[in-house]
Amino acid sequence: MNIWEYIYSPIIIFIASYILLRFAGKKAVSEMNSFDLLFIVVLGTIVSEPLVDKGIPSALSYGLVFTLVYILFSILTLNNKLRWLLITTPTVLVRNGDIDEKGLRKARITTDELLGTLREKGYATVKDIEMATMENMGKVSVIPKSYARPVQPSDLNLFPGAAFIPIPLVMNGQILMHNMKYLKLDEEWLKRELTRQNIAFDKLDDITLASYNAKGQLDIDTDNDEGHNHNPYMYKPGNTN
Template sequence: METFYRPLIVFIAGFLFLKVTGKKAVSQMHAFDLLYIFVLTNIISAPIEVRHLGKALTYAVMVVILYKIFIRLSLHNKLRWILYESPTVLIQNGDIDRKGLKKARMPMNELLSHLRVQGYTDTREIAMAVMEETGSISVIPKSEYRPIEPNDLHLKVKKAYLPIPLIMDGQILEHNLKYLQVDQGWLLAEVEKQGEKVNEISLATYLENGKLSIDNNDIEEHPSDPYFYKPGKDN
């Protein structure tokens, strides 16, 4: 009986603790997913410190079964709202929801950081920003700020091309040269043509037109130019 109730108590108590902690602490994972990893890791590593391999493996099996049960229960709508956090609105119609930020325990600068990651710099352009149950941030722009898509203009577009890296951090990627069926001599000639050195190149990619695009380690500075503002204190 102890083999059953001990893992159950640990699992439920841990789940409640994570729920109290909030979505931010379990970003990208559901609370019981994260708990499952933590508990299972601790149980499996226990025999290294104490010689109870059989008991540890039994507990691990129980935790796996409990996790499977939680996953199955989460498929039912009535229980889903108990097991999962509700989405938290952070911005609505361009207005920042301070109650939502407080509930998500998210400072303003972190919200702005999440918006920048998704390509938005002005909160007024956002129709809705929501912290999902996994802790990730979903951003929906207002219709007038939504990027125009080819379907909006009834345009047909050509197939997307992925630039192929040939040099990364000063190292030549031989396997990509082989894939493209070009030799190292061609690559070195192209690098020299652009006045660069292989060991000073951050990234060199093979473009659709057969040319080489090079990004070296140099960064052009633009002091006091508001269009080149860098977030943080290193301005």
Template sequence: MELIYRAVVVFLVGFLFLRLTGKKAVAEMHSFDLLYIFVLTNIISTPVEVENLGKAIIYSAITVIIYKIIVRLSLHNKLRWLLYGSPTVLIRNGDIDRKGLKKARMPINELLAHLRVKGFTDTQNIAIAVMEETGEISVIPKAEYRPVQPKDLKLKVKKEYLPIPLIMDGQIISHNLKYLGLDIEWLMKEVKKKGEKVEDIMLAVFLENRKLFIDNNKIQHNNNDPNYYKPGKDN
């Protein structure tokens, strides 16, 4: 029981401290972000092996405070350049920057792989490619090779509407219903109208036309129809 207790406490404390840290430490890993995660992980996992649960929690709290101070200091421009590395230019105006590649310790084949992931196959079409401090590769194509935008064609497009989930995995999303000014009775009526059951619905979303779209767990099978092809031997 004590082992279970320690494991649960360590997990909950670690989760709490990561929530207090914020999303940035997990989503954008800078150098000190990685260091923080490594240190915190080692500290909070120590009580699983030895008898110092209290000290580990205190040390973890101190580590979180230090990290939060560093993040706050990084908001000041004068200190930002000490805490963050500078972006490294890899391609400029279609020309590969060899010094940049050497600084980033990146072989050309790896650079080309990153470009393919971004949807580019020819380095000559790129205005600038930069390795950010997080390790991500930012690619900006030359004007003549960027995707065509509706504004370029002088087209007027309607505002993008984000479908609002009302049912997910058979569970009703009550706060979204409340946000839309709807109630359970309305939802159940719509579900019944479509001949469905809430527990069988994988996803139901509220559309711009104020109608409900339902994706249930049923998979349509149409033999020999190319539109329903499945890779593998299950056809």
């Protein structure tokens, strides 16, 4: 084996593995159920095999076949009748403020682990929980009782408008022209907005983020921290103040 094989073999395996994972879809690399995890583990074993026995074609073909099988199973899980045969059902851990001991044994978690999970969700007592379930991805979802859930605007007869997602126009000193074009804005508008906030257009490099807000104006964050000295709201832990 010449030295070039040590270079191009890993590159080929890496690119092929990336393509197979992209082919498999986002679900395969997000929160995984048992079948998703099996796919990742086996695929990793298959594509790493050529580094040992130098059989790149056979490993890639096995990887492709296994990926196709994974995609087939993923499609089958979209069928409601087949889904529950292929994917485990959620396990109830708490129901109406009462711990389901059978559910804990089935999920193989202790009462202490359950309480820790509830604390992570912001709940100190089981009595505040309407239902807690372990989902098929292994995470615990919690539905609090009505009196323990966060207050909603509708509880106060308030009906706020639609949420507005700020649109970045300048990021790390660079103008995001695709967002400017989407909003039908030009550089002259940007210059006026920057001038209104006492920022020169030739100082774009000082801007970490400038976003278009619901009022049609810019919210600007710069890397200039002048004027922050001795401001209690700008305190930083440590000895660098």
